[in-house]
Amino acid sequence: xxxxxxxxxxxxxxxxxxxxxxxxxxxxxxxxxxxxxxxxxxxxxxxxxxxxxxxxxxxxxxxxxxxxxxxxxxxxxxxxxxxxxxxxxxxxxxxxxxxxxxxxxxxxxxxxxxxxxxxxxxxxxxxxxxxxxxxxxxxxxxxxxxxxxxxxxxxxxxxxxxxxxxxxxxxxxxxxxxxxxxxxxxxxxxxxxxxxxxxxxxxxxxxxxxxxxxxxxxxxxxxxxxxxxxxxxxxxxxx
Amino acid sequence: xxxxxxxxxxxxxxxxxxxxxxxxxxxxxxxxxxxxxxxxxxxxxxxxxxxxxxxxxxxxxxxxxxxxxxxxxxxxxxxxxxxxxxxxxxxxxxxxxxxxxxxxxxxxxxxxxxxxxxxxxxxxxxxxxxxxxxxxxxxxxxxxxxxxxxxxxxxxxxxxxxxxxxxxxxxxxxxxxxxxxxxxxxxxxxxxxxxxxxxxxxxxxxxxxxxxxxxxxxxxxxxxxxxxxxxxxxxxxxx
Numbered sequence: 001x002x003x004x005x006x007x008x009x010x011x012x013x014x015x016x017x018x019x020x021x022x023x024x025x026x027x028x029x030x031x032x033x034x035x036x037x038x039x040x041x042x043x044x045x046x047x048x049x050x051x052x053x054x055x056x057x058x059x060x061x062x063x064x065x066x067x068x069x070x071x072x073x074x075x076x077x078x079x080x081x082x083x084x085x086x087x088x089x090x091x092x093x094x095x096x097x098x099x100x101x102x103x104x105x106x107x108x109x110x111x112x113x114x115x116x117x118x119x120x121x122x123x124x125x126x127x128x129x130x131x132x133x134x135x136x137x138x139x140x141x142x143x144x145x146x147x148x149x150x151x152x153x154x155x156x157x158x159x160x161x162x163x164x165x166x167x168x169x170x171x172x173x174x175x176x177x178x179x180x181x182x183x184x185x186x187x188x189x190x191x192x193x194x195x196x197x198x199x200x201x202x203x204x205x206x207x208x209x210x211x212x213x214x215x216x217x218x219x220x221x222x223x224x225x226x227x228x229x230x231x232x233x234x235x236x237x238x239x
Numbered sequence: 240x241x242x243x244x245x246x247x248x249x250x251x252x253x254x255x256x257x258x259x260x261x262x263x264x265x266x267x268x269x270x271x272x273x274x275x276x277x278x279x280x281x282x283x284x285x286x287x288x289x290x291x292x293x294x295x296x297x298x299x300x301x302x303x304x305x306x307x308x309x310x311x312x313x314x315x316x317x318x319x320x321x322x323x324x325x326x327x328x329x330x331x332x333x334x335x336x337x338x339x340x341x342x343x344x345x346x347x348x349x350x351x352x353x354x355x356x357x358x359x360x361x362x363x364x365x366x367x368x369x370x371x372x373x374x375x376x377x378x379x380x381x382x383x384x385x386x387x388x389x390x391x392x393x394x395x396x397x398x399x400x401x402x403x404x405x406x407x408x409x410x411x412x413x414x415x416x417x418x419x420x421x422x423x424x425x426x427x428x429x430x431x432x433x434x435x436x437x438x439x440x441x442x443x444x445x446x447x448x449x450x451x452x453x454x455x456x457x458x459x460x461x462x463x464x465x466x467x468x469x470x471x472x473x474x475x476x477x478x
């Protein structure tokens with residue numbers, strides 16, 4: 001490529017990375033705020049999160065369009081092409097994280113009027129949410145720094161999150177069985193916990209994309225997946 | 240473009256459309272089979288679905304790679320570019336449908352040993368699943384035929400599915416409150432119902448992509464979204 005084309009190509013890439021950084025910061029905040037809104041039953045904060053999501057969706061669409069146009073205009077090869085494909089994939093994962101956080105915020109509104117179950121019911125959820133927030137921050141930092149090692153660490157830690165989710169699922173079922181008045185609230189918490197676990201899956205997707213970006217090959221095949229809800233649940237409910 | 244390039248470009252596109260048709264057929268079968276496996280507690284069928292999903296994931300990756308390489312090699316403009324972007328988006332949605340069907344199959348295995356709740360608990364789930372299967376078939380036919388009208392009909396019908404999901408959610412909660420032995424089984428049914436509702440969302444995504452493919456502009460803004468679980472639930476549980 002000529003110097004001129006290379007420079008404008010780098011400018012395209014720089015713009016994409018900036019948009020992705022903005023998207024990542026938004027998604028991190030949305031997850032943190034959604035958890036606070038849920039635990040404190042803060043419907044005002046919940047509404048803020050719900051309306052913030054549109055901006056994230058627009059940014060994702062922009063990144064996708066810009067990346068595809070860059071591919072079409074500059075017909076990049078190998079590394080450059082991977083950069084653009086990775087931007088599209090990461091934007092899609094971050095946008096899904098925002099959707100899942102928004103969904104938690106919606107449930108915070110839904111349960112605001114519900115019977116209040118024992119506080120310990122939300123403690124486990126706060127814990128798993130903090131871990132997933134850290135995973136999300138680390139994987140976005142790993143992308144910004146082009147640090148494959150850090151991305152791999154995030155990828156490996158996903159099984160902890162899945163295991164935590166499984167025990168939380170089990171714990172919430174017991175509250176529902178203890179007192180039917182807990183059922184509605186805890187059902188929403190179950191869905192929130194599942195959303196947080198899925199956000200964890202998106203952080204591993206991003207880690208896989210970083211690996212693909214840096215090495216050129218795929219991690220998917222041997223990805224850790226340990227949602228053992230089924231076995232665990234049978235174990236406690238007997239029947 | 241020269242005739243030769245045009246011909247090989249058309250061949251690329253033809254290959255993508257064939258792969259998408261295969262993916263669509265697989266996803267339709269997976270959803271149908273997963274519902275049967277759940278209702279009949281057929282763990283053998285469930286295992287078949289779980290192992291079938293890998294093939295769908297591979298096809299999606301292939302479609303994405305082929306489409307991106309075609310964009311990079313031929314730097315297509317306007318319509319041709321939309322064709323390729325649409326193929327990437329539809330492949331991603333169909334792959335997610337397969338994941339959700341696989342998740343239902345996993346839960347069919349999970350509840351196979353559980354206390355059997357009243358049969359009426361699964362009737363509503365069968366019903367919503369049949370509707371979503373029809374939506375999925377229609378939207379894939381609309382894509383194959385380039386029929387925007389048919390795609391828009393699918394897009395408009397999504398609110399029926401959301402409304403059905405909301406009443407099913409409410410119905411399942413009542414079974415859980417009636418008898419704590421139903422809680423584990425019905426919790427898994429709640430997640431299955433949510434997965435089916437999400438498959439419905441992916442069919443509307445595909446309808447939006449078809450609209451974008453044919454008209455060049457986006458439908459997203461005014462997409463019907465009526466998951467009113469929250470209000471409904473408060474309405475019945477009082478608290």
